[in-house]
Amino acid sequence: MTQSIKYDASGRIVDKAITPNVLELSKNIYENHTQYMTRSSLLGLSIFNYIPSATTILQEKKEASSICTLSFCLGERIEWTLNEVPGKKLSIDRNESCIMTGGTEKCISQYEEGVQYQGIGVSVDPACLQGVAECLHCENAVNHYNMLELGDLKHYIITPHVTAILSQIIDSNICERLEPLYLEAKLLELIAVYLDEMVYQRGNKANKLSLSKEDLFALRLTKEILDNTFVHPLTLSELSKKIYLNEYKLKIGFKQRYGQTVYGYILEKRMELARILLEQRHFRVGDVAGMVGYANTGHFISAFRKKYGVTPGQVLRNRDTETN
Numbered sequence: 001m002t003q004s005i006k007y008d009a010s011g012r013i014v015d016k017a018i019t020p021n022v023l024e025l026s027k028n029i030y031e032n033h034t035q036y037m038t039r040s041s042l043l044g045l046s047i048f049n050y051i052p053s054a055t056t057i058l059q060e061k062k063e064a065s066s067i068c069t070l071s072f073c074l075g076e077r078i079e080w081t082l083n084e085v086p087g088k089k090l091s092i093d094r095n096e097s098c099i100m101t102g103g104t105e106k107c108i109s110q111y112e113e114g115v116q117y118q119g120i121g122v123s124v125d126p127a128c129l130q131g132v133a134e135c136l137h138c139e140n141a142v143n144h145y146n147m148l149e150l151g152d153l154k155h156y157i158i159t160p161h162v163t164a165i166l167s168q169i170i171d172s173n174i175c176e177r178l179e180p181l182y183l184e185a186k187l188l189e190l191i192a193v194y195l196d197e198m199v200y201q202r203g204n205k206a207n208k209l210s211l212s213k214e215d216l217f218a219l220r221l222t223k224e225i226l227d228n229t230f231v232h233p234l235t236l237s238e239l240s241k242k243i244y245l246n247e248y249k250l251k252i253g254f255k256q257r258y259g260q261t262v263y264g265y266i267l268e269k270r271m272e273l274a275r276i277l278l279e280q281r282h283f284r285v286g287d288v289a290g291m292v293g294y295a296n297t298g299h300f301i302s303a304f305r306k307k308y309g310v311t312p313g314q315v316l317r318n319r320d321t322e323t324n
Contacts, residue, residue: 043187044123047170049075049116056111064103067123068142070194072097072158072166075118080109082145090153095163097198098155099136102145120166122187132191141199156198159259160268165190167272171280197259209252218243219257222250226262230269231293236262271307274300278315285312 071092079091083106092098111117126133136142143154158166165186174182211219221243226233239262240247255261260268270292277288289300289312304312 043184044121045169045183045187046121046123048119048121050111050118051116052111052113055113058109058111060107060109061105062103062107062145066101066127067125068099068101068136070097070099070122070124070191072120072122072162073118074120074166075116078109078117078119080107082107082148088148090148092153092155095158096155097158097162097194098153099142100145101142102147104145120169122190124187124191129188129191132195135195135199157258159193159197160265160272161193161197162190164268164272164275165193167276171276173279209249209256211249211253211257215245215249215253216257218245219250219253222254222262223258223265226265226269230266231273231291233266233293267303267307270294271304274304274312275308275315278312285316288312 073092073094073096075094077091077093079089081087081089082104124132126136141154169183169186169190172179172182172186222239222245225239225242234242236247236250240250243250245253251262254265258265274288274292277283277291278285283291285301286297289297292300294300294303301311301313304310308315
């Protein structure tokens, strides 16, 4: 099946067309877009979660504009080709992001049957938000549709802090009347943290450690191990032996690559899980402390308050109040 979507200059979907073949989808891609535009019309949000029941080709057209779109890949790898860059395949992997601007006559992507694709797109007019245009220009962070033939796609690893904000946007339980206000606040926070952690800091690191392809593979493996073991993580020494990378390169390289120390990354993952457990399930504070790797509840409470500005108990009380 081939599906077509057209966007206006602000990033809104303005037209769609479906060309069916012998295969049919239970839900088409358009129906799996959730779009919001804020009251100021300076920000837009598109949440995308899609598992095709048949292989699907998507053709997209976007009017040229100065609007920038921050794209976050949260599911399987997304690949696409552009009419302006024939024969060149572009992609972002899970936990990666890129910034696009300009317009394209045809962007073609293919979605395989049974694979989960999940992503978030945030559109913003840099000229209307103080500091954004300057940061993007200084760091040369934006990919222009019509200039990608001159170089590779610039992309960024999504940091734990940004992941937490994306999770809060997706899992929002705010009442419908306040949802636009909440989303606008979260999008502004997301853009500020994104530019600070993923663009500005990466572009201003002095004396960067030289990392080989083997080093980068080892660091990516480290992140995967931490993602699966952050409740009961390995020590730096154990990690170093497991990935065949000395401790110095592990510590310096991990922070250089992901914007966090190994310990900081573990802490972010623990706090993110703790917040989800407190907000969405029915556990006591002591139970949640143990579930995210803390033997001492007091230490957990201190870390949580330092991260979110409130205690776990306050989160529970707020949740109970909203429920009642």
